[in-house]
Amino acid sequence: MSTWISVARYQLTDRYTFVTGPWTILGLDFLITAAIVLGYPGRNGQVYAGALSAIYVYLVVTGALGIARQLPFALALGVSRRAFYAGTTLLAAAIAAVYALGLTVLQLIERATGGWGLKLHFFRVPYLLSGPWYLSWLTSFVGLALMLAWGMWFGIVYRRWNLPGLLGFIAAQAVAVALVLVIIGGADAWSSAGRFFKALTVEGLTGLLAVLAVALLAGGYATVRRLTV
Amino acid sequence: MTPAISVAGLSRRYRGQLALDNVSFDIGSGSITGLLGRNGAGKTTLLRIIAGHEFASAGSVRVLGARPVENDHVLRQMVFVREDQAYPDFRVGKAVQAASWFYPNWSHERAGALLEEFRLPLNRKIKKLSRGMRSALGIVIGLAARAEITLFDEPYAGLDPVARQIFYDWLLADYAEHPRTVLLSTHLIDEAAGLLERVMVIDRGQIVLNSGTDELRGGATSVSGPAIAVAEFTSGRPVWNRRRVAAQESAVVAGALDEADRARAAALHLHLEPLTLQQLVVHAVGSPEPPARERTSA
Numbered sequence: 075m076s077t078w079i080s081v082a083r084y085q086l087t088d089r090y091t092f093v094t095g096p097w098t099i100l101g102l103d104f105l106i107t108a109a110i111v112l113g114y115p116g117r118n119g120q121v122y123a124g125a126l127s128a129i130y131v132y133l134v135v136t137g138a139l140g141i142a143r144q145l146p147f148a149l150a151l152g153v154s155r156r157a158f159y160a161g162t163t164l165l166a167a168a169i170a171a172v173y174a175l176g177l178t179v180l181q182l183i184e185r186a187t188g189g190w191g192l193k194l195h196f197f198r199v200p201y202l203l204s205g206p207w208y209l210s211w212l213t214s215f216v217g218l219a220l221m222l223a224w225g226m227w228f229g230i231v232y233r234r235w236n237l238p239g240l241l242g243f244i245a246a247q248a249v250a251v252a253l254v255l256v257i258i259g260g261a262d263a264w265s266s267a268g269r270f271f272k273a274l275t276v277e278g279l280t281g282l283l284a285v286l287a288v289a290l291l292a293g294g295y296a297t298v299r300r301l302t303v
Numbered sequence: 304m305t306p307a308i309s310v311a312g313l314s315r316r317y318r319g320q321l322a323l324d325n326v327s328f329d330i331g332s333g334s335i336t337g338l339l340g341r342n343g344a345g346k347t348t349l350l351r352i353i354a355g356h357e358f359a360s361a362g363s364v365r366v367l368g369a370r371p372v373e374n375d376h377v378l379r380q381m382v383f384v385r386e387d388q389a390y391p392d393f394r395v396g397k398a399v400q401a402a403s404w405f406y407p408n409w410s411h412e413r414a415g416a417l418l419e420e421f422r423l424p425l426n427r428k429i430k431k432l433s434r435g436m437r438s439a440l441g442i443v444i445g446l447a448a449r450a451e452i453t454l455f456d457e458p459y460a461g462l463d464p465v466a467r468q469i470f471y472d473w474l475l476a477d478y479a480e481h482p483r484t485v486l487l488s489t490h491l492i493d494e495a496a497g498l499l500e501r502v503m504v505i506d507r508g509q510i511v512l513n514s515g516t517d518e519l520r521g522g523a524t525s526v527s528g529p530a531i532a533v534a535e536f537t538s539g540r541p542v543w544n545r546r547r548v549a550a551q552e553s554a555v556v557a558g559a560l561d562e563a564d565r566a567r568a569a570a571l572h573l574h575l576e577p578l579t580l581q582q583l584v585v586h587a588v589g590s591p592e593p594p595a596r597e598r599t600s601a
Contacts, residue, residue: 077375080404087397132433146389147398149356152378289340299373302357303389 081153084144092169093140096132103128104196111192123196130221137166137225142232146303155298163291166222174214176209205276213280220287227294234301282297305368307452307484308333313362315348322348324508325459330484338488346488348503350456351562354383366452384445386457395440396399396425406448414447420469433598434461446477455487471498477586492581503579504587512587521577521581524560527553528573536571543586
């Protein structure tokens with residue numbers, strides 16, 4: 075366990091990847107969105123941005139870079155693959171929890187200020203992030219953790235098989251998604267799939283995403299175990 | 304007592320190419336062993352497998368009595384300094400600090416002193432360092448970690464002679480205070496000879512020589528002088544190789560020489576010179592192509 079914490083600390087030394095990067099992107103994104111809203115003040119009603127996704131996308135990069143850059147030196151320092159992965163997962167969970175809290179606080183401020191005085195819905199997302207604060211936190215946490223886990227798997231695949239592996243990995247995911255679509259189509263199940271997603275609550279969706287995140291973590295672990303440096 | 308590193312029947316195959324071929328040896332704890340051999344002989348592969356960075360195709364590796372692969376208990380007591388180490392986007396100071404988190408016996412004092420001796424700028428990014436400075440950084444980490452198993456793979460590529468001497472001096476000084484098991488691969492054999500208690504020579508994936516350095520010293524002697532006298536002196540002795548230029552000949556005689564031999568050589572006006580470790584190693588991996596046509600081999 076103490077090695078896991080050392081690994082988490084070691085990973086966190088890369089502040090640009092883990093801290094500065096995501097929040098700089100989000101901050102710039104927010105400024106641009108606010109500037110656009112300020113430039114078109116004539117619109118009636120509420121403004122929905124959807125630009126919050128930037129931080130989620132960035133965390134995929136964070137997960138991938140963190141693993142790919144820091145793994146070889148950690149192994150040289152006598153860290154096992156397992157301990158390295160566990161420590162990185164620990165840090166990813168902590169980051170997802172804290173950043174979700176940040177997003178939740180910003181959401182509360184946004185609510186209290188009437189959308190920053192611009193009727194802007196940046197941190198409030200209809201359906202996904204519109205419930206009570208704790209639910210917003212939970213959904214954000216699971217979503218951020220999912221992105222980090224996905225990125226970590228990308229980073230491990232890159233370390234193990236380089237660029238060809240990365241391309242193969244992306245192709246495999248595309249094929250998997252296509253297969254699911256084909257199966258749904260083949261079973262003539264589009265309407266029931268539609269009903270399922272229509273009936274899905276945010277809590278339910280959060281649960282599904284959590285299952286997916288755990289599956290991605292397991293995939294990353296299976297890949298890191300036979301990695302060589 | 305269990306050996307610190309025990310390798311038995313180890314092979315590693317890469318797509319039909321045998322990088323390690325049935326390698327077996329034991330290294331006792333508290334020793335400095337040199338791993339010698341030509342480029343591509345299998346030194347790095349062997350060290351990577353010992354460190355658990357690479358997997359064996361066959362055979363077993365035991366470090367401190369257990370398999371090292373994914374074994375936290377063993378790996379926590381190991382440091383592996385590689386010539387081709389990929390560092391994160393760190394500054395020198397950060398890399399040293401981060402390394403210190405993983406070693407309970409880490410010596411901040413030693414790390415600081417070494418950084419100063421090597422004149423490493425703490426604030427410089429590792430990727431901006433010269434080759435020699437990167438090597439120096441690896442050496443700082445490898446020595447300050449004070450890990451029970453310390454593996455150095457070509458630790459001084461690009462290092463200047465002064466810095467190499469610093470490495471030898473500090474390795475010996477620190478080793479005397481904190482004995483551990485050091486396995487060091489190098490091409491600078493004679494330079495490192497003073498450090499090494501044991502040498503293992505690996506060639507084409509096989510161990511071709513594994514011996515204490517004391518036993519090796521004087522194990523072969525170069526005899527040179529008039530060809531007739533050399534022929535007389537060497538008759539009946541195992542001769543590794545002969546070189547003849549006009550009436551002068553030089554031959555390498557295997558086995559130790561005694562006082563009577565020396566007296567006889569002096570009477571014959573022959574010049575005797577013990578082979579250096581490096582020459583012994585060159586012999587062990589096979590001599591280079593003959594430079595002169597007169598040369599014959601026995």
